[in-house]
Amino acid sequence: MKILIAGASRGIGAALCRLLLQQQHHVLALSRHTDSLKQLERQYPQQFSFLSIDLGNMQKEAPRLQKWLAEQHTQQLDRLIYNAGYLVNKSFELQSYLDIINQIHVNFTGAVLLLQLLRPYLGAGSHVVTIGSMGGFQGSQKFPGLAVYSASKAALATLSECLAQEWQEAGIAVNCLALGAVQTEMLQTAFPDYKAPLSADEMAAFIADFCLHGHRFFNGKILPVSVSTP
Numbered sequence: 001m002k003i004l005i006a007g008a009s010r011g012i013g014a015a016l017c018r019l020l021l022q023q024q025h026h027v028l029a030l031s032r033h034t035d036s037l038k039q040l041e042r043q044y045p046q047q048f049s050f051l052s053i054d055l056g057n058m059q060k061e062a063p064r065l066q067k068w069l070a071e072q073h074t075q076q077l078d079r080l081i082y083n084a085g086y087l088v089n090k091s092f093e094l095q096s097y098l099d100i101i102n103q104i105h106v107n108f109t110g111a112v113l114l115l116q117l118l119r120p121y122l123g124a125g126s127h128v129v130t131i132g133s134m135g136g137f138q139g140s141q142k143f144p145g146l147a148v149y150s151a152s153k154a155a156l157a158t159l160s161e162c163l164a165q166e167w168q169e170a171g172i173a174v175n176c177l178a179l180g181a182v183q184t185e186m187l188q189t190a191f192p193d194y195k196a197p198l199s200a201d202e203m204a205a206f207i208a209d210f211c212l213h214g215h216r217f218f219n220g221k222i223l224p225v226s227v228s229t230p
């Protein structure tokens, strides 16, 4: 399958790339940092390509992405995972304007603009998975310092529900996975003294399987994927 992963350079996104490549899929990766991606390109030259792109600045980046997709001879995407995420752990009153718009742009606006741009590449049977957070899951326990991050993830979750409806006739499924704690750099930022029960590789294995097969059982759903609080 041809699978695009947005937010792929480290943590869960990097683990997803490795796993899907091992499973022989063709992976297109988007991220700003490229060291780990260059390594994967050397390892899987026939199956992997990447573009260094700021998903928080999609309005400016869109033409470059279009050009790259054409260069890759991309005509269709079977799966799309919007995994990019940005978190500033700071009390609400101290969040600067930049903190706020950066989180909203990476966690929400980037997904909106990327999905608009990629819609022509998605056909019947394709599956879009957005990576949300338990912080943005209605009714879940909330934590100080994460208000803007959590609200932006809630927006991403609702976007996913709405697009499932809007694209239903075209046969495109859209689901959002609201993740609980996974041991990555982001978790360290949010909960410095906490040890998560799951590794990035373990969560990536679940997401990869869900992205490949989950649309047969779920569409337009926001699914909590969590064994702990946080």
Ligand SMILES: NC(=O)c1ccc[n+]([C@@H]2O[C@H](COP(=O)([O-])OP(=O)(O)OC[C@H]3O[C@@H](n4cnc5c(N)ncnc54)[C@H](OP(=O)(O)O)[C@@H]3O)[C@@H](O)[C@H]2O)c1
Binding pocket: 006, 007, 008, 009, 010, 011, 012, 013, 014, 030, 031, 032, 033, 034, 053, 054, 055, 056, 057, 082, 083, 084, 085, 086, 106, 131, 132, 133, 134, 178, 179, 180, 181, 182, 183, 184, 185, 186, 187, 196, 200
């Ligand atoms: N870890 C957890 O406990 C946890 C819990 C709930 C939800 N999540 C969600 O799971 C996803 C993966 O999280 P993670 O823990 O693996 O985080 P991470 O280690 O911080 O990785 C975040 C990924 O997002 C990419 N990204 C961030 N800003 C970007 C930008 N402006 N443009 C392009 N890519 C950007 C990063 O790539 P570059 O920096 O190279 O651009 C990186 O590959 C995120 O959406 C996160 O919100 C994680």
